[in-house]
Amino acid sequence: MTRRRYIGSSVGVAIVAAVGISACGANGNNQSSAIAKRAVAKRQASTTHASATNSEDSASRVVVDYLAPTNGQGFYAGQAGIDDFMTAVAVKATDACLVADGFPKVPPQFPVPGEGTLQVPNLAFIESHHSFTGAPFKPVDVTKGMSAAEETAYKHAAARCEPKLPTLAVDSSSANAIIGAWDNDGVNAIDTSPAVRAANKAGAQCSKSTAFPATSYVDETRKVGQAALSDDMKGAPAAGAKVEAQGVAVYIRCFKPAIEAVDNFLAARSKSFIAKYAEAIQQIEDRTAKQVASISAKYDVPFASPSTRKRS
Numbered sequence: 001m002t003r004r005r006y007i008g009s010s011v012g013v014a015i016v017a018a019v020g021i022s023a024c025g026a027n028g029n030n031q032s033s034a035i036a037k038r039a040v041a042k043r044q045a046s047t048t049h050a051s052a053t054n055s056e057d058s059a060s061r062v063v064v065d066y067l068a069p070t071n072g073q074g075f076y077a078g079q080a081g082i083d084d085f086m087t088a089v090a091v092k093a094t095d096a097c098l099v100a101d102g103f104p105k106v107p108p109q110f111p112v113p114g115e116g117t118l119q120v121p122n123l124a125f126i127e128s129h130h131s132f133t134g135a136p137f138k139p140v141d142v143t144k145g146m147s148a149a150e151e152t153a154y155k156h157a158a159a160r161c162e163p164k165l166p167t168l169a170v171d172s173s174s175a176n177a178i179i180g181a182w183d184n185d186g187v188n189a190i191d192t193s194p195a196v197r198a199a200n201k202a203g204a205q206c207s208k209s210t211a212f213p214a215t216s217y218v219d220e221t222r223k224v225g226q227a228a229l230s231d232d233m234k235g236a237p238a239a240g241a242k243v244e245a246q247g248v249a250v251y252i253r254c255f256k257p258a259i260e261a262v263d264n265f266l267a268a269r270s271k272s273f274i275a276k277y278a279e280a281i282q283q284i285e286d287r288t289a290k291q292v293a294s295i296s297a298k299y300d301v302p303f304a305s306p307s308t309r310k311r312s
Contacts, residue, residue: 058081058292058303058304059081059082059085059288059289059291059292059293059303060285060286060288060289062077062078062081062082063078063170063281063284063285063288063289064078064274064281064285065077065078065081066078066079066081066082066170066175067170067175067178067179067182067281067284068178068179068182068186068270068273068274069120069266070186070263070266070267070270071116071120071122071123071262071263071266071267072115072116072117072120072121072122072123072124072125073116073122073124073125075116075117075120075122076112076113076114076115076116076122076125079112079113080111080112080114081303081304082168082170083112084111084112085292085295085296085301085303085304086165086168087109088301089163089165089295089299089301090162090163090165091105091106091109092299092300092301093161093162093163093299094106094158094161094162094163097157097160097161098154098157098158098161101157101161103153103154103157103158104142104154105142106142106158107139107140107141107142108139108140110137110139111137113133113134114129114134115132115133115134117187118218118221118222119187119190119218119262120187120262120263120266121217121221121259123252123256123259123260123263126248126251126252127248127252130244130245130248130249131241131244131245131248132221132224132225132244132248142154143155163299165295166291166295168288168291168292169283169284169287169288169291170284170288172284174280174283174284175284178277178280178281178284181273181277182270182273185269185273186266186269186270186273187266189265189269190262190265190266193261193262193265195261195264195265196258196261196262196265198261199255199257199258199260199261200215200216200217200255200258202254202257202258203216203217203220203254203255203257203258204216204254206253206254206255207220207250207254207255210250210254211246211247211250212224212227212246212247212250212251214254214255216255216258217251217255217258217259217262220247220250220251220254220255221251223247224243224244224247224248224250224251225244225247227243227244227247228240228241228243228244228247231243
């Protein structure tokens with residue numbers, strides 16, 4: 001599966017790299033990287049058929065953000081929409097099986113990161129959390145207090161109970177090719193934008209007199225992350241969080257215009273890109289929507305899209 005790097009993984013903050021059943025080894029082809037606020041899935045008060053139809057429509061909307069996000073919020077919407085749904089299905093099916101066999105349910109799962117990527121950050125998330133990664137996720141060990149034999153039995157049961165879910169079309173080789181093409185044609189071309197370069201130059205001047213001087217918004221992210229991590233590694237996470245909050249304040253004040261310029265650049269560039277790959281994107285969109293509708297109906301788990309973006 002082609003994946004971009006989350007900010008957390010870029011600055012050295014501990015990121016767990018696989019959303020899934022932590023006690024039984026999730027299917028990596030169907031799940032994704034993780035850490036941040038989970039998108040809230042609203043249950044529909046409708047029949048199974050209506051719920052599946054709604055899920056198909058929602059899945060169709062999220063595909064373009066999954067393949068070619070133009071900003072950090074879109075990146076999160078695409079990842080969270082797909083990953084949260086597949087995780088919810090796996091957890092529901094596994095829990096039902098485990099409880100029937102007399103075992104406890106699986107622990108809460110690592111949510112999808114909300115911070116975006118190093119090059120395409122989710123400015124709204126970072127600004128509201130005063131952090132590049134949000135609140136730390138505290139895993140729950142459901143095997144605590146079990147004997148060695150009980151723990152082994154539980155893990156074997158969890159592995160046996162986990163459903164064998166299909167690989168969605170958005171995780172196919174053709175989808176990965178489009179993701180790679182967008183990274184090359186869009187994301188990796190950000191530095192060619194005169195507006196982004198000018199905003200980074202102004203941001204560098206703004207940050208020069210602070211404790212976090214940097215040459216660009218990407219450089220600022222790395223420097224703040226490294227400073228915060230230094231305290232974390234000394235066993236002072238509170239001090240690390242304080243340093244990060246101070247650095248994020250500089251990041252927002254000095255480099256917010258640069259990030260806005262990035263979003264504008266990608267939004268403009270995406271028009272020709274999506275037109276170029278329109279047929280392939282439509283096929284992936286249609287296949288994903290049908291797969292999601294089928295899974296939704298089978299497991300009675302609705303798909304709630306956090307994305308409002310359309311392909312056209």
